[in-house]
Amino acid sequence: LLEGKGAKQTEEIEAEVHNSSKHNLGEKTITDVCEALIGAAFMTHNKPGEWHPDQWENAIRAVTKLVKNDDHKMLQWSDYKAAYAIPAYQVGEATASQLDMAMKIELEHPYHFKHPRLLRSAFLHPSQPYMFEKLPNYQRLEFLGDALLDQASITHIFYKFPDKDPQWLTEHKMAMIGNKALGMIAVETGFYKHLRHHHDQIQHQIQDYATELLEAKSISNGAKDYWIAVSDPPKCLGDIVEAYVGAMFIDSDFDYSTVENFFNMHIQPWFDDMSLYDTYANNHPCTHLHNVLQQSFGCMEYRMFKKEVPATNNSESKDVMHAVMIHHEIVTWDKNTSSRYGQIRAAKAALDMLQGLTPMEFRQRFGCNCVLEEVEEKASVVQADCAI
Numbered sequence: 001l002l003e004g005k006g007a008k009q010t011e012e013i014e015a016e017v018h019n020s021s022k023h024n025l026g027e028k029t030i031t032d033v034c035e036a037l038i039g040a041a042f043m044t045h046n047k048p049g050e051w052h053p054d055q056w057e058n059a060i061r062a063v064t065k066l067v068k069n070d071d072h073k074m075l076q077w078s079d080y081k082a083a084y085a086i087p088a089y090q091v092g093e094a095t096a097s098q099l100d101m102a103m104k105i106e107l108e109h110p111y112h113f114k115h116p117r118l119l120r121s122a123f124l125h126p127s128q129p130y131m132f133e134k135l136p137n138y139q140r141l142e143f144l145g146d147a148l149l150d151q152a153s154i155t156h157i158f159y160k161f162p163d164k165d166p167q168w169l170t171e172h173k174m175a176m177i178g179n180k181a182l183g184m185i186a187v188e189t190g191f192y193k194h195l196r197h198h199h200d201q202i203q204h205q206i207q208d209y210a211t212e213l214l215e216a217k218s219i220s221n222g223a224k225d226y227w228i229a230v231s232d233p234p235k236c237l238g239d240i241v242e243a244y245v246g247a248m249f250i251d252s253d254f255d256y257s258t259v260e261n262f263f264n265m266h267i268q269p270w271f272d273d274m275s276l277y278d279t280y281a282n283n284h285p286c287t288h289l290h291n292v293l294q295q296s297f298g299c300m301e302y303r304m305f306k307k308e309v310p311a312t313n314n315s316e317s318k319d320v321m322h323a324v325m326i327h328h329e330i331v332t333w334d335k336n337t338s339s340r341y342g343q344i345r346a347a348k349a350a351l352d353m354l355q356g357l358t359p360m361e362f363r364q365r366f367g368c369n370c371v372l373e374e375v376e377e378k379a380s381v382v383q384a385d386c387a388i
């Protein structure tokens with residue numbers, strides 16, 4: 001704990017991946033304690049509903065202390081802004097088309113952008129050639145907005161449901177800000193009309209989805225979960241919602257209340273009655289895998305985890321590996337440059353592998369000797385693992 005997680009070297013992490021049976025529990029426990037300390041520092045000082053940067057200062061200091069990394073030396077909120085070097089593209093003069101877009105989007109969400117070029121960037125699909133406007137596509141802003149919506153949805157659900165376990169919280173958070181919900185929100189806000197792309201099929205995909213969604217809405221009698229039964233939205237729709245939130249956060253000089261306002265206006269109203277989404281949340285592959293292992297096979301000795309590993313193509317960067325381990329054996333894994341869907345792919349692969357096995361075959365195949373009395377004792381550990 002004193003050394004901090006940042007002190008760990010890549011080789012050690014890699015060694016653990018190959019030799020994970022003994023090492024992982026200690027590493028995981030340290031991680032859990034560090035994360036819980038940060039959560040406690042946050043909970044002690046945060047006041048829901050009236051964000052002020054001072055309330056987060058102790059949590060920021062806890063992160064700095066525990067990660068012990070040169071990339072995070074922040075001691076107070078304003079240090080983040082100070083560390084942000086405003087890129088030239090953000091402050092360049094906006095074109096008539098960019099100003100027009102900013103005006104239209106302001107009618108869909110009441111936030112006024114000081115930097116319309118930053119807003120434009122949030123709506124530029126990766127297929128759009130850079131040379132058109134010399135603006136970056138939305139991917140970095142999406143990355144940031146994803147984390148911000150995580151924060152907003154987690155705190156909301158954490159305060160509102162004080163008695164729910166971490167697995168329940170994770171599943172229902174995913175229902176709120178997963179791709180399916182954000183696709184719906186892209187249509188509900190009107191954001192879906194502003195995406196700029198250079199791709200043959202995207203326009204059709206967006207149009208088909210929006211048509212199906214709005215039809216479902218028109219016959220739903222105001223049901224808040226009308227969007228659940230509709231086909232999955234194209235991923236780019238959720239991306240622009242996240243990128244918009246990231247852009248707004250930067251444009252407002254890191255004012256987190258802009259994120260909360262967006263969340264309260266456009267996301268939270270669909271989730272007043274969270275019980276509508278219990279079944280939906282349970283269909284997530286990660287949850288499904290927990291149920292199959294625990295209920296069909298009675299096994300408690302398994303975990304899902306992720307590790308950063310050196311990339312195969314480029315020694316500078318890191319890939320993210322998600323794996324499912326049953327009784328000390330890594331049974332499926334997914335290695336990718338982005339961590340977004342790795343956990344889902346690894347869980348799906350494990351489900352495929354377990355399909356059709358009898359409980360007896362399962363116990364032989366994985367050397368499973370779990371007994372029922374362990375179930376209660378270990379349940380909380382297993383559930384928490386899902387929230388990686």
Ligand SMILES: [Zn+2]
Nearest residue numbers: 299300368370
């Ligand atoms: Zn077992």
